[in-house]
Amino acid sequence: MVDSSDVENFWTRGDIHSRIHKAMSEAGLNDKKLEIEDLFPIDQYHARGIAATVDLGKRMPIQENQKIIDIGCGLGGPARYFAKQFQCFITGIDITSSFVEIGNRFNKLTSMSNSVSLQVGNGETLNFENETFDGGYSQHVTMNIKNRKKFFLEAYRVLKKGTFFAFSEHGLGPERNPIFPLPWADTSEMSFLLPPESTISLLKEIGFYDIQIIETSEKYILGYEKMINTKPEKVEPILGIHVIGGTTMKQRSINSMKSIKEKRTLPFEIVCKK
Numbered sequence: 001m002v003d004s005s006d007v008e009n010f011w012t013r014g015d016i017h018s019r020i021h022k023a024m025s026e027a028g029l030n031d032k033k034l035e036i037e038d039l040f041p042i043d044q045y046h047a048r049g050i051a052a053t054v055d056l057g058k059r060m061p062i063q064e065n066q067k068i069i070d071i072g073c074g075l076g077g078p079a080r081y082f083a084k085q086f087q088c089f090i091t092g093i094d095i096t097s098s099f100v101e102i103g104n105r106f107n108k109l110t111s112m113s114n115s116v117s118l119q120v121g122n123g124e125t126l127n128f129e130n131e132t133f134d135g136g137y138s139q140h141v142t143m144n145i146k147n148r149k150k151f152f153l154e155a156y157r158v159l160k161k162g163t164f165f166a167f168s169e170h171g172l173g174p175e176r177n178p179i180f181p182l183p184w185a186d187t188s189e190m191s192f193l194l195p196p197e198s199t200i201s202l203l204k205e206i207g208f209y210d211i212q213i214i215e216t217s218e219k220y221i222l223g224y225e226k227m228i229n230t231k232p233e234k235v236e237p238i239l240g241i242h243v244i245g246g247t248t249m250k251q252r253s254i255n256s257m258k259s260i261k262e263k264r265t266l267p268f269e270i271v272c273k274k
């Protein structure tokens with residue numbers, strides 16, 4: 001059984017505040033006004049980093065001044081990127097309170113607090129009225145969601161009619177049995193992967209329509225190879241996903257890459273309509 005403190009510990013891996021402070025000070029970023037781009041190496045907490053966020057953004061029909069929800073916003077990196085790119089307002093929620101705290105500090109440092117606001121919350125029980133948002137997305141979160149139906153029902157509930165929902169995830173591949181530990185779970189206790197066709201059926205059952213899926217295996221394999229195959233003599237950059245993911249991040253990424261190559265997992269993006 002996994003409880004909420006296990007989830008917090010899994011994502012933060014000890015004193016994340018100190019690790020970030022140290023890395024930012026070594027990179028010369030502490031105590032100064034920042035551009036959102038300065039934080040991309042540490043605030044895009046998913047495989048392929050900012051490149052994956054940019055790709056998802058190209059598929060989302062966000063208009064200026066719209067109110068968008070980010071479910072499982074992490075440190076708010078994707079939210080800041082989309083808010084700047086589309087001139088929209090983003091409310092992010094995440095179950096990991098340290099991420100929300102750091103993310104809101106990053107909003108201040110990058111002067112984005114007027115357009116991005118992050119709060120602690122659970123994607124399975126959203127604390128918003130029905131039909132609040134003009135669109136929503138969730139980047140690499142659903143692998144941790146045991147009750148997918150509840151999660152998608154909640155996303156559906158808080159979206160206005162005629163809007164969109166987009167998400168990316170690692171689905172279960174035809175060979176099943178992913179290799180643990182993975183970037184989103186050390187063991188199967190925190191990992192709830194579904195074959196993409198089951199996810200599509202569930203979305204349809206809930207009422208989402210015009211479901212567009214694209215598989216992203218090749219892109220992810222290339223992204224992981226780039227991250228993993230750094231030459232041994234090459235010093236790790238000061239800012240990088242390892243600052244957040246800790247010392248096991250590399251091995252977890254290797255396992256994720258192997259799992260995709262062996263068709264145990266299958267990453268994809270979905271954009272659909274309510």
Ligand SMILES: C[S@@+](CC[C@H](N)C(=O)[O-])C[C@H]1O[C@@H](n2cnc3c(N)ncnc32)[C@H](O)[C@@H]1O
Nearest residue numbers: 044045072073074094095096122123139141144
């Ligand atoms: C791989 S990170 C992705 C973070 C962010 N979406 C990004 O792309 O940078 C997964 C995030 O999902 C969050 N999460 C996991 N289960 C959640 C839940 N039930 N409700 C809200 N957030 C959740 C974790 O705390 C973590 O921040």
